[in-house]
Amino acid sequence: MPVVNPNAAGIDIGDTIHAVAVPKDRDQQSVRVFGTMSCDLKEIVDWLEKCGIDTIAMESTGVYWKPLFNYLILYGFDVYLVNAQHVRNVTGRKTDQSDAEWLQQLHSCGLVKSSYLPENEQETLRTLVRHRRTLTEESSRFVLRMQKAWR
Numbered sequence: 001m002p003v004v005n006p007n008a009a010g011i012d013i014g015d016t017i018h019a020v021a022v023p024k025d026r027d028q029q030s031v032r033v034f035g036t037m038s039c040d041l042k043e044i045v046d047w048l049e050k051c052g053i054d055t056i057a058m059e060s061t062g063v064y065w066k067p068l069f070n071y072l073i074l075y076g077f078d079v080y081l082v083n084a085q086h087v088r089n090v091t092g093r094k095t096d097q098s099d100a101e102w103l104q105q106l107h108s109c110g111l112v113k114s115s116y117l118p119e120n121e122q123e124t125l126r127t128l129v130r131h132r133r134t135l136t137e138e139s140s141r142f143v144l145r146m147q148k149a150w151r
Helices: 038-050 065-074 096-108 120-150
Strands: 008-013 018-021 031-034 055-059 078-082
Touching: 008 065, 008 096, 018 038, 018 096, 031 038, 031 096, 038 065, 055 065, 055 096, 065 078
Parallel strands: 008 055, 055 078
Antiparallel strands: 008 018, 018 031
16 A cells, blocks of 8 residues: 555554554654653653654544543644544454554555544533433433332
């Protein structure tokens, strides 16, 4: 496959670690594992800048992607938030490091597309609506429990 994004990186997001892959010619170690604390996120940014990366594909795993995503955007990277289901359909990829390499390869060939990310106002509204729905569902459940206790 032809390389469309030569300066592409891939990041496999986790709750305790982030695996980051860059093209093999950029560093002696093309895949590194970092923690998830703020100091670790700064270290990721520094390493990506050192490797000459300008575009990054990362998985949208739970809410764990948000701090790193915001940090990368702040430092001027072009970040693609990729649905994990769209890139996981390959057998043999068992580790975070191999997943990061796979994301990097797909992104360098231009084979991933970014998920829709709403603006701040719309994100706030979505969060409030979801919270309201959760509260409504919970209140219904508690009413049913009270009715059951009366019997």
